[in-house]
Amino acid sequence: MSALLLEARNIAKHFGGVKALRDVSLTIREGEIYGLIGPNGAGKTTFFNVLTGLYTPDGGDLVFAGQKLVASAPHKAAQRGIARTFQNIRLFGNMTAMENIMVGRHVRTSAGVIGAVLHDRRTCAEEAAIRRRAEELLHYVDIADRADDLARNLSYGDQRRLEIARALATDPKLLALDEPAAGMNGTETAELRVLIEGIRADGITVLLIEHDVKLVMGLCDRVAVLDYGAKICEDVPAVVQHDPRVIEAYLGGAVA
Numbered sequence: 578m579s580a581l582l583l584e585a586r587n588i589a590k591h592f593g594g595v596k597a598l599r600d601v602s603l604t605i606r607e608g609e610i611y612g613l614i615g616p617n618g619a620g621k622t623t624f625f626n627v628l629t630g631l632y633t634p635d636g637g638d639l640v641f642a643g644q645k646l647v648a649s650a651p652h653k654a655a656q657r658g659i660a661r662t663f664q665n666i667r668l669f670g671n672m673t674a675m676e677n678i679m680v681g682r683h684v685r686t687s688a689g690v691i692g693a694v695l696h697d698r699r700t701c702a703e704e705a706a707i708r709r710r711a712e713e714l715l716h717y718v719d720i721a722d723r724a725d726d727l728a729r730n731l732s733y734g735d736q737r738r739l740e741i742a743r744a745l746a747t748d749p750k751l752l753a754l755d756e757p758a759a760g761m762n763g764t765e766t767a768e769l770r771v772l773i774e775g776i777r778a779d780g781i782t783v784l785l786i787e788h789d790v791k792l793v794m795g796l797c798d799r800v801a802v803l804d805y806g807a808k809i810c811e812d813v814p815a816v817v818q819h820d821p822r823v824i825e826a827y828l829g830g831a832v833a
């Protein structure tokens with residue numbers, strides 16, 4: 578069995594009286610595609626926000642690659658190797674596809690503001706390397722022909738792919754995708770599945786929040802189900818989709 582990459586222990590998060598996460602514990606192993614599902618408001622995005630340092634948990638610990646994660650430090654989460662996409666796409670609409678990826682890459686560069694202003698030799702070499710890596714990533718997510726187009730002019734599916742490329746530019750160990758198939762048609766979803774499988778094949782662990790249950794069940798090695806902030810089930814898809822608690826949570830049995 579592969580090594581543990583992420584261990585969440587009793588993560589709690591409250592918003593006033595709303596218990597968005599109730600002592601959620603889960604483990605993700607290196608190389609897994611791990612799904613996080615649950616009805617609307619179950620706490621999935623809150624878990625992502627805690628994991629990526631946007632929210633400070635009210636209780637619990639996160640251990641990533643053997644070290645505790647510091648709460649409320651998004652840049653540190655990125656430096657440690659956690660990258661994410663957002664449910665509502667967050668690209669720089671007035672920047673090109675290429676520029677959006679280059680911005681993502683800067684988390685891994687050393688030349689600071691002074692280097693950028695002076696434009697010294699080291700900074701120029703670093704910029705060239707960033708551009709080359711951005712080109713590679715545009716090819717990787719199959720939107721190289723849109724490199725110079727403004728992000729806002731890309732199709733919805735291509736914007737989602739661009740967001741994934743930007744996240745990959747940070748060289749993550751864990752890629753957390755928040756509803757990547759939302760708004761995609763059947764063809765785009767099928768292509769997305771191939772892309773995610775390729776990302777895993779290249780050694781990156783994937784955590785996936787997704788409402789497209791068919792995609793989750795077909796793609797994920799293991800799935801955790803949240804309901805009202807609590808984890809009610811965690812297992813392989815074949816078991817999860819027949820678990821009575823999960824069917825009950827989704828009222829009507831839409832999971833199967």
Ligand SMILES: Nc1ncnc2c1ncn2[C@@H]1O[C@H](COP(=O)(O)OP(=O)(O)OP(=O)(O)O)[C@@H](O)[C@H]1O
Nearest residue numbers: 592595596597615616617618619620621622623624
């Ligand atoms: N910043 C916030 N302030 C107050 N309440 C919040 C905040 N973020 C989330 N919540 C509440 O926490 C609960 C969990 O929300 P969350 O967005 O994590 O659920 P979700 O499972 O991602 O839902 P969806 O599938 O609809 O995106 C909800 O009751 C939500 O209203």
